[in-house]
Amino acid sequence: MKVEATNGYEGEKKPAGAKRKGEKLVRKRGCSRGTRRRVQAASTAIQRLYVACKTVFKDPKTVPETANVEMLQRLLDEMKPEDIGLSTDALFRVKNSSKGTPKITYAMIYKCDNFSISIFFLPPRAIIPLHNHPGMTVFSKLLAGSVHIKSYDWLDPGASNSSKPSPKLRLAKLVVDSDFTSPCDTSILYPTTGGNIHTFTAITACAVLDVQGPPYSKEEDRDITYYRDYPYRTYPNGATDQNGEEDSSFGWLEEIDISKDLKMNVIEYLGPQVIEG
DSSP, X not given: OOOOOOOTTTTSOOOTTOOOTTXXXXXXXXXXXXXXXXXXXXXXXXXHHHHHHHHHOOSTTOOOOXXXXXXXXXXXXXXXXXXXXXXXXXXXXOOOOSSSSOOEEEEEEEEOSSOEEEEEEEOTTOEEEEEOOTTOEEEEEEEESXXXXXXXXXXXXXXXXXXXXXXXXXXXXXXXXXXXXXXXXXXEEOSSSSOSEEEEEESSSEEEEEEEEXXXXXXXXXXXOEEEEEEEEEXXXXXXXXXXXXXXXXXXXXXXXXXXXXXXXXXXXXXXXXXXX
């Protein structure tokens, strides 16, 4: 899907003061065309988001302070599809493939060492598999559509892992298992809490704005890992048969390799641009 936006005065009336036939264009000293562009960009929602991220994510090793997290959350809560140049009409006209797993489309809006801002477009039934965010704080804002989110946090290492079915599995506590429809509050996850391991399943066509601080980095030991979850069962009196009672508040997670199966369409972001500095 193409993210479209108009920039400058393209397709609009020329602003007052623009050159007319037989007239000279007079500019005030010190007010250049580049300055006007910067002033215009500063008023966009995506530019305000960028400036806020610079404040919140000071370096890759620092977890944001509570006040800064709340400030960024409030800003994201107010964002709408139009703020990234997205037409919701176009989003819901996207045809869903009847064969195979629907492919996700992804665009990077901005990325630096401290944070990244990106957008995911999911057709109906598309799935972002269960994955983690090592050492990261992540804000996910559902801009349009409906999605099911399921998330886990690792159980405290000191907790009991009795009746563990396999040495490859690790016990995690279920944090979220719910449907969300736009407009809704921004979800936040932290390095060890808030549902750091999550999966998205599109109910309708949807768009998710994603802010990560810091972004994934193999060099900094923040590579992504994918998982498959299994039901957790409790067994009274130490029994280990398969007739145990399922406890939906926990789940066994198994690390899997889906690098060959997970493919995304990467597109250029053409919405309102971020101006650094």
